[in-house]
Amino acid sequence: xxxxxxxxxxxxxxxxxxxxxxxxxxxxxxxxxxxxxxxxxxxxxxxxxxxxxxxxxxxxxxxxxxxxxxxxxxxxxxxxxxxxxxxxxxxxxxxxxxxxxxxxxxxxxxxxxxxxxxxxxxxxxxxxxxxxxxxxxxxxxxxxxxxxxxxxxxxxxxxxxxxxxxxxxxxxxxxxxxxxxxxxxxxxxxxxxxxxxxxxxxxxxxxxxxxxxxxxxxxxxxxxxxxxxxxxxxxxx
Amino acid sequence: xxxxxxxxxxxxxxxxxxxxxxxxxxxxxxxxxxxxxxxxxxxxxxxxxxxxxxxxxxxxxxxxxxxxxxxxxxxxxxxxxxxxxxxxxxxxxxxxxxxxxxxx
Numbered sequence: 425x426x427x428x429x430x431x432x433x434x435x436x437x438x439x440x441x442x443x444x445x446x447x448x449x450x451x452x453x454x455x456x457x458x459x460x461x462x463x464x465x466x467x468x469x470x471x472x473x474x475x476x477x478x479x480x481x482x483x484x485x486x487x488x489x490x491x492x493x494x495x496x497x498x499x500x501x502x503x504x505x506x507x508x509x510x511x512x513x514x515x516x517x518x519x520x521x522x523x524x525x526x527x528x529x530x531x532x533x534x535x536x537x538x539x540x541x542x543x544x545x546x547x548x549x550x551x552x553x554x555x556x557x558x559x560x561x562x563x564x565x566x567x568x569x570x571x572x573x574x575x576x577x578x579x580x581x582x583x584x585x586x587x588x589x590x591x592x593x594x595x596x597x598x599x600x601x602x603x604x605x606x607x608x609x610x611x612x613x614x615x616x617x618x619x620x621x622x623x624x625x626x627x628x629x630x631x632x633x634x635x636x637x638x639x640x641x642x643x644x645x646x647x648x649x650x651x652x653x654x655x656x657x658x659x660x661x
Numbered sequence: 662x663x664x665x666x667x668x669x670x671x672x673x674x675x676x677x678x679x680x681x682x683x684x685x686x687x688x689x690x691x692x693x694x695x696x697x698x699x700x701x702x703x704x705x706x707x708x709x710x711x712x713x714x715x716x717x718x719x720x721x722x723x724x725x726x727x728x729x730x731x732x733x734x735x736x737x738x739x740x741x742x743x744x745x746x747x748x749x750x751x752x753x754x755x756x757x758x759x760x761x762x763x764x765x
Contacts, residue, residue, distance in 0.1 A: 492715060500722060526695060530695055532701075532702075533697070540693070564693075580683070583686070587689070598689075602690045610675050610676060612674050613756050634757070641674075641680075
């Protein structure tokens, strides 16, 4: 009797880890059908997750349809990037964690980074998108922290309360700017052309966007200080 | 890429790294670290969010060559002259930075 889930099919890859799937995707030149099946399996497992997290972050700017476009774009870019990796086994090793959960979360974090980048690309000059994505991809893969940190529910609750006190304009300005956050300087690095486009999305000027963002951050800091929120999410009261 | 001379010690546009991470926990950023993903996997919407019907099917791997709807129209609403006659692409993009603090 024929196997209803032959090994080379998406269904046949159901037991494979996410790192295994990336490894197969990286072998797309030599085994295109296997790579395609792996990509399908990755999509089937995690398209809901990717839609939910991107909808939370960008749904108010993109709408449901635009967010769906972003999801599809994210998975396509993941396949394209995997195909550019020279050594598939190195890719598997890079994303394999100490447990299946950790492996899955590493890959989902990677998909999240791609989604964020895809959102930024909507404001970027088209000529610059492709080459910068490759540079970004290699940098991200090499620098991301791989150790899971547990959330502090009390600290998260205080952050939510502080965010709820922002005006809609302030919240929107801060939220839309986050993809351009520069970790090293702890500030926002938005190229001018992109800043104009992002501001236009909100119906504002770049200057107004900066002012709203600044007010949002000040309010957030003040509110968290008053509530006893400390660095690293520790709560003192 | 970042002009640190204009960032200022007061940090008029600075966001502490801890707060940036916290915003990931509440969904303002797409989760990227394993810890953020762990929290996000517990969000109620993971079970309840209605998905656009077209996402229930595996999409094609290759994107359409050019689309009238989608990215071009997304920006065209705000920049109708975007394109060869629109803004010039920048080789090294200048950052949009604050001048003096305008919010006092």
